Amino acid sequence: MTKKVIFRADGSSTAGLGHLYRLFSLVETVKNTLEFVFITHETSTNSVIPEEYNTVIIPKEINTLDEADWLQANFSSKEYIIIADGYQFTSSYQKQIKSKGYSLIYIDDLAKEHIYADVVINHSPYIQEKHYKKEVYSKLALGTKFALLRPLFLKAAKKNRAVKELDSAFVCFGGADPFHLTLKAVQALLLFENFKSIHVVLGAAYLDEEIFNLEEKYGRKIKIYRNLSEKKLIETMEQCNFAIAPASTILYELCCVQMPIFSGFYVDNQELIYKGFLNHKAIFEGGNMENYQVSDFVNGLKIIFENKEFNSQLEAQKILFDDKITKRHLDLIKSLC
Structure with a gap:
């Protein structure tokens, strides 16, 4: 059975909207091939998410520490993989997600966290493999050949x-x-x-x-x-x-x-x-x-x-x-x- 994709990101007037827009580019890549759901927090600026996306809102009372449990209760790891973009998705968050049985792709641009995700995408033309600390199984997708860009x-x-x-x-x-x-x-x-x-x-x-x-x-x-x-x-x-x-x-x-x-x-x-x-x-x-x-x-x-x-x-x-x-x-x- 082919799994569905969870896209996970937030945006705000203080943090900016870049994490959302980067994931939109990946949604456009898979939307005609794979089923997906776009998940964002209630505190996020959700008005920018395209209306045609299947969107689910995480309740305000759920914080980052509780998020893995909330995801597991609502979206089975047997049915979904997760693609996450945001600075709150730290090493500890990645470990929690992996412990629930999910496959995880993490969109990164800082190269500061130890990577527990299955794949990290960093589209900076500056970053090299030597900049990362990661698990043995973690794969790196680096540089502009993995640029997060919309089709047009x-x-x-x-x-x-x-x-x-x-x-x-x-x-x-x-x-x-x-x-x-x-x-x-x-x-x-x-x-x-x-x-x-x-x-x-x-x-x-x-x-x-x-x-x-x-x-x-x-x-x-x-x-x-x-x-x-x-x-x-x-x-x-x-x-x-x-x-x-x-x-x-x-x-x-x-x-x-x-x-x-x-x-x-x-x-x-x-x-x-x-x-x-x-x-x-x-x-x-x-x-x-x-x-x-x-x-x-x-x-x-x-x-x-x-x-x-x-x-x-x-x-x-x-x-x-x-x-x-x-x-x-x-x-x-x-x-x-």
């Missing part, structure tokens, strides 16, 4: 693109943007006359109202989007020939579309991804953006404009992603079902 972005990665000038910018700093980097980046871009349009994508957890005041003031130049579908997001990216974004899932997606990107990190889980893309010369160096001000974005943009050769960066982006990513993920999941 994988399709876009097959195309060739060239950029001759920078005049249309894309800005996105994730679902929450706790350091107001979206606003600062847009304020910096407004100081450069060559940008005729600035496309700003906000997540469901974004709370800063000041960006809308800028849109009202510069209505002909700034366009703000929220809660975009995969199709609309890729269409918006394709209108742009430059981007400012952190080293999170959005960076992978932008590299698939191919354009010069000014990127950095502001939380731990982004740093290794950032180092990997920088080592491959696929992005412009932004470094740690946690304390960035408008002037920091301005200085970075000035350096980029002095660099007239953008297409070598696009070539570097293109070689990171091949046409077998979907098959690799599907084979990996099926091997446990």
Whole structure:
């Protein structure tokens, strides 16, 4: 009997929505092949989960320590495997899940936990096997050949693109943007006359109202989007020939579309991804953006404009992603079902 798949992740205005969106990419990979259920906590920002997904909510009173027992009571390990993405799924959580008889795939980006999962996926181009401590049976699926990307972005990665000038910018700093980097980046871009349009994508957890005041003031130049579908997001990216974004899932997606990107990190889980893309010369160096001000974005943009050769960066982006990513993920999941 082929097992069904439990997808397990949470998201919030403080923790961001990246864990949810990464699992959405795997749902899209398996949904026409395997039965699945998407499980998230009652405290999570669940409005972003697609309505067509079979979704189950973990009650508020169930904490991470109780979760394995709750899962066992509701979903038999004889019928389900688990794919989990989130920092709460530590070594002890993984041991608990394994003790209940589940096969477990853990989506990771820190390489700090001892791995008890059957498989760990870490799609950072920086990470190597030597960075992990794991059980003998644990398998590693590392690098951009296991990139967690939705189908339309994988399709876009097959195309060739060239950029001759920078005049249309894309800005996105994730679902929450706790350091107001979206606003600062847009304020910096407004100081450069060559940008005729600035496309700003906000997540469901974004709370800063000041960006809308800028849109009202510069209505002909700034366009703000929220809660975009995969199709609309890729269409918006394709209108742009430059981007400012952190080293999170959005960076992978932008590299698939191919354009010069000014990127950095502001939380731990982004740093290794950032180092990997920088080592491959696929992005412009932004470094740690946690304390960035408008002037920091301005200085970075000035350096980029002095660099007239953008297409070598696009070539570097293109070689990171091949046409077998979907098959690799599907084979990996099926091997446990």
